[in-house]
Amino acid sequence: xxxxxxxxxxxxxxxxxxxxxxxxxxxxxxxxxxxxxxxxxxxxxxxxxxxxxxxxxxxxxxxxxxxxxxxxxxxxxxxxxxxxxxxxxxxxxxxxxxxxxxxxxxxxxxxxxxxxxxxxxxxxxxxxxxxxxxxxxxxxxxxxxxxxxxxxxxxxxxxxxxxxxxxxxxxxxxxxxxxxxxxxxxxxxxxxxxxxxxxxxxxxxxxxxxxxxxxxxxxxxxxxxxxxxxxxxxxxxxxxxxxxxxxxxxxxxxxxxxxxxxxxxxxxxxxxxxxxxxxxxxxxxxxxxxxxxxxxxxxxxxxxxxxxxxxxxxxxxxxxxxxxxxxxxxxxxxxxxxxxxxxxxxxxxxxxxx
Numbered sequence: 001x002x003x004x005x006x007x008x009x010x011x012x013x014x015x016x017x018x019x020x021x022x023x024x025x026x027x028x029x030x031x032x033x034x035x036x037x038x039x040x041x042x043x044x045x046x047x048x049x050x051x052x053x054x055x056x057x058x059x060x061x062x063x064x065x066x067x068x069x070x071x072x073x074x075x076x077x078x079x080x081x082x083x084x085x086x087x088x089x090x091x092x093x094x095x096x097x098x099x100x101x102x103x104x105x106x107x108x109x110x111x112x113x114x115x116x117x118x119x120x121x122x123x124x125x126x127x128x129x130x131x132x133x134x135x136x137x138x139x140x141x142x143x144x145x146x147x148x149x150x151x152x153x154x155x156x157x158x159x160x161x162x163x164x165x166x167x168x169x170x171x172x173x174x175x176x177x178x179x180x181x182x183x184x185x186x187x188x189x190x191x192x193x194x195x196x197x198x199x200x201x202x203x204x205x206x207x208x209x210x211x212x213x214x215x216x217x218x219x220x221x222x223x224x225x226x227x228x229x230x231x232x233x234x235x236x237x238x239x240x241x242x243x244x245x246x247x248x249x250x251x252x253x254x255x256x257x258x259x260x261x262x263x264x265x266x267x268x269x270x271x272x273x274x275x276x277x278x279x280x281x282x283x284x285x286x287x288x289x290x291x292x293x294x295x296x297x298x299x300x301x302x303x304x305x306x307x308x309x310x311x312x313x314x315x316x317x318x319x320x321x322x323x324x325x326x327x328x329x330x331x332x333x334x335x336x337x338x339x340x341x342x343x344x345x346x347x348x349x350x351x352x353x354x
Contacts, residue, residue, distance in 0.1 A: 023073050024060035037114035040064040073121035088120040090177045090238045097240035104161035108154050135222035148273035149280040150231045156284025159245040162215035163287030172242035181239045185312035193310040211244035220252040246296035254304045261322045302333035
């Protein structure tokens with residue numbers, strides 16, 4: 001782990017002369033960037049190891065004599081089967097989210113060490129030994145309700161710490177980015193696949209767009225959460241937006257529903273983790289009536305579940321039988337509005353078992 005350093009942001013005139021589409025393929029440019037940030041010497045050649053797991057950015061592990069780092073660069077065309085183009089400027093909202101969240105939940109987000117405006121990239125601390133990916137744990141059947149509760153608590157603290165803050169709202173007025181990365185590929189694409197549901201799904205889009213309460217991560221998925229010595233560490237805030245906190249909770253809870261379809265033998269444990277996250281998160285909600293937030297989560301959840309099979313970002317680990325089960329269960333829940341969150345998990349379990 002590198003030593004603590006002052007984070008620098010390079011102005012455009014100091015940034016790289018060339019702007020490669022993927023910095024991880026240009027070691028010479030990486031050296032120039034790291035030299036500019038004071039993290040390497042000009043004669044050094046970096047050891048570059050591309051990291052997997054995401055579709056929206058180029059991410060690499062970079063090793064210099066000074067330490068091991070993580071380099072992240074936003075991509076314009078996401079690595080998906082369907083065409084999915086998004087603004088690369090989203091990287092600056094991610095950097096701001098990491099820095100903002102770091103003041104509220106220190107130790108639960110990685111530290112940003114430097115920024116390059118020209119290549120839409122930044123350097124952060126690399127979290128290696130002692131950290132493991134939560135998604136990998138869940139897919140292997142390792143389900144920890146205590147960890148789920150910790151994630152819910154950290155998320156609730158971030159939302160509570162940014163709620164109704166006009167300065168943060170101004171900094172994260174990233175509506176077009178959030179629409180391009182989340183609302184369009186998930187809910188609007190699903191509405192195109194299921195035209196009879198379009199009025200319901202488009203209503204959810206409009207409500208989400210109009211709800212401005214707190215700082216939203218936007219991609220709170222187990223793949224973006226590491227488990228470390230001091231609990232969860234949240235990564236990848238490319239969708240950062242000031243809006244509806246219900247989206248974050250629904251987005252993460254949805255992953256428990258997906259895993260129930262893939263791991264039927266772990267459904268009880270997944271249900272316990274789902275409930276633990278709901279309970280711990282709701283204890284932090286003092287910024288709006290809890291009944292209002294819970295209702296928005298409960299209406300978003302089945303729509304997001306359907307989007308993981310029929311949207312632009314399908315859950316890659318689900319085989320066709322599992323996708324059919326998810327689609328059937330999500331459609332059933334979409335026709336039962338205003339269900340309590342606890343009932344959604346119960347009915348989801350029953351629909352998958354039917």
